[in-house]
Amino acid sequence: xxxxxxxxxxxxxxxxxxxxxxxxxxxxxxxxxxxxxxxxxxxxxxxxxxxxxxxxxxxxxxxxxxxxxxxxxxxxxxxxxxxxxxxxxxxxxxxxxxxxxxxxxxxxxxxxxxxxxxxxxxxxxxxxxxxxxxxxxxxxxxxxxxxxxxxxxxxxxxxxxxxxxxxxxxxxxxxxxxxxxxxxxxxxxxxxxxxxxxxxxxxxxxxxxxxxxxxxxxxxxxxxxxxxxxxxxxxxxxxxxxxxxxxxxxxxxxxxx
Numbered sequence: 001x002x003x004x005x006x007x008x009x010x011x012x013x014x015x016x017x018x019x020x021x022x023x024x025x026x027x028x029x030x031x032x033x034x035x036x037x038x039x040x041x042x043x044x045x046x047x048x049x050x051x052x053x054x055x056x057x058x059x060x061x062x063x064x065x066x067x068x069x070x071x072x073x074x075x076x077x078x079x080x081x082x083x084x085x086x087x088x089x090x091x092x093x094x095x096x097x098x099x100x101x102x103x104x105x106x107x108x109x110x111x112x113x114x115x116x117x118x119x120x121x122x123x124x125x126x127x128x129x130x131x132x133x134x135x136x137x138x139x140x141x142x143x144x145x146x147x148x149x150x151x152x153x154x155x156x157x158x159x160x161x162x163x164x165x166x167x168x169x170x171x172x173x174x175x176x177x178x179x180x181x182x183x184x185x186x187x188x189x190x191x192x193x194x195x196x197x198x199x200x201x202x203x204x205x206x207x208x209x210x211x212x213x214x215x216x217x218x219x220x221x222x223x224x225x226x227x228x229x230x231x232x233x234x235x236x237x238x239x240x241x242x243x244x245x246x247x248x249x250x251x252x253x254x255x256x257x
Contacts, residue, residue: 009092013064018247021086022055023079029057031245032167032203033119035193035222037061038242039205040165044068046114049157051104051150052076056084058117059097061244073099074107076145104145104153112159118166120150147176151183158210163188165207173204186212191219196226 012019022028037058042048045068050059053073063069075081081101088097100107104120147168154164164185168176170192180187185208192201201221226235234245 013091016064017057017244020055020057021083023083027054029054033057034061034242034244036117036119036165036167036205040117041163041207042066042069042115048115049074049113051116051118051153052120053084054080056087058119060087060091060093063093063096069096071097073097074102074104075099076103105149107153109157113157115163116154116157118150120147120166121145122169148179151179151185155183155185155210160211162210163207167203167205170201170204180208185210186214187216188212189217191222193222195224197223
């Protein structure tokens with residue numbers, strides 16, 4: 001970043017996630033990605049992988065939390081790959097975040113990493129409202145990118161005791177648990193995300209550990225919104241948990257969640 005105004009860099013990073021480049025006709029990130037980036041357990045000096053990274057939002061959010069990381073984003077859609085590369089450049093993280101085009105179904109790492117994160121497709125094909133645009137469909141519905149495939153890929157990339165964190169639908173938990181067990185990933189930390197305190201959970205955040213003993217810690221529920229009607233707003237709890245949400249205090253969840 002030689003010759004670059006430090007203040008300009010800080011201003012760009014403070015503006016995140018506003019202004020991120022995203023494919024015009026493809027899948028656009030929602031607050032689930034930002035929540036995952038705040039949930040993931042990372043420390044300085046670690047190496048990680050973001051499977052199905054899209055425009056790079058999760059990796060960039062992790063780097064804003066902890067600039068001492070090094071990350072590789074894996075993404076199948078070429079438009080999203082270009083967007084992620086542009087976003088990394090715009091936020092001056094090209095030395096920290098590398099984007100590779102690849103399919104989670106057959107991508108294999110060169111070496112092991114400390115952690116893996118993923119916001120995989122939530123729904124099986126034929127479930128939910130289908131999208132006619134291919135990149136949106138691939139991001140929302142499991143084709144070759146099944147959760148089992150994400151779990152296997154994460155396990156291959158992780159060192160022993162490495163962590164895999166992801167966000168998904170609570171209704172899928174029984175199947176997710178089976179896929180994780182098959183991949184040798186033990187669920188260790190779980191947090192349910194509710195739109196409001198009196199509503200059912202809409203998302204689940206989970207952290208697993210490779211080759212670990214059993215023992216799951218269920219954290220207090222995360223309540224996203226408070227108030228009613230036009231007075232509905234993001235809760236103080238949500239903003240404390242994920243400060244990135246402050247860019248839009250009335251932002252709603254992605255409709256598919």
